[in-house]
Amino acid sequence: MPGDNSVVALTQGVDDTETLYAAQNFDIYKTSDVITGSPPTWVNVNYNLPSSNLKRITSVAVDPNDADRVWVTLGGYVSGEKVYVLHPDDTVWTNFSEDLPNVPVHKIVYQAGGLYVGTEIGIFYTNSNVSGWIPYMNGLPAVPVYDMVIEDGFIFAGTFGRGLWKSTLFSVCPLAYALTPTGDPSNPNSTGVQRYEATLSISSTRHIVGGIGTDVIYRAGNFVRLDPGFEVKTQNEFEAKIGGCSQQ
Numbered sequence: 194m195p196g197d198n199s200v201v202a203l204t205q206g207v208d209d210t211e212t213l214y215a216a217q218n219f220d221i222y223k224t225s226d227v228i229t230g231s232p233p234t235w236v237n238v239n240y241n242l243p244s245s246n247l248k249r250i251t252s253v254a255v256d257p258n259d260a261d262r263v264w265v266t267l268g269g270y271v272s273g274e275k276v277y278v279l280h281p282d283d284t285v286w287t288n289f290s291e292d293l294p295n296v297p298v299h300k301i302v303y304q305a306g307g308l309y310v311g312t313e314i315g316i317f318y319t320n321s322n323v324s325g326w327i328p329y330m331n332g333l334p335a336v337p338v339y340d341m342v343i344e345d346g347f348i349f350a351g352t353f354g355r356g357l358w359k360s361t362l363f364s365v366c367p368l369a370y371a372l373t374p375t376g377d378p379s380n381p382n383s384t385g386v387q388r389y390e391a392t393l394s395i396s397s398t399r400h401i402v403g404g405i406g407t408d409v410i411y412r413a414g415n416f417v418r419l420d421p422g423f424e425v426k427t428q429n430e431f432e433a434k435i436g437g438c439s440q441q
Contacts, residue, residue, distance in 0.1 A: 202253040206260025214263055216250040221265060242286045243274055254301045266298040266310060276310060292325040293317060299339045307363055309348060311338030316350060318363050327393060331360040331414045332435045364438030366390045372397040390438040398422035401429045412436050
């Protein structure tokens, strides 16, 4: 592989293990014969990728179902130049940054049609059903995330100075709830367990008045906000939690 810079990211295809991508600070190379090549043939696939001293390549992710689809992340503080994707049989990188904040992006991982990026201020997520990138913190402080691993239904994040964090993966539950006495998916006077889970946030002005046996639980990834008018009568139970969906 050409170049004198050290390799900062190395990612192999899953459906095609002959394919391997190697990123240096300013260049990304691809080989399609990493196993059978003697030696492997490396091709520079920078094309139009805007890597420079201000925005070096930091991470690479490969689609496990198609090793010719690859994403890269860039560091630095150049607005709108954070994530790029190269589609199969294409020679033009497509900007996939959308509304990501103008902070360095350190890591990207692909999982089941979605992408997680670790940035200078936490984790963001997107998929084809989400508009832009959304914060996916689940209690994670706004700290630099330099590494992420997905294993057994969880995402593990390695941070700078705040240790290792663990969360469930993005769920298909609603992005947000705004619960009011007249705009509640359940009867606000019903008893029993009433659980509401949202990927991002829950806000509520509910009146919880069901009485003995009523247990209302709010869980959201970023915040739960109890707005003026929210009320829990005596003999009712209420819990607010920060966390991902489908956790008990």
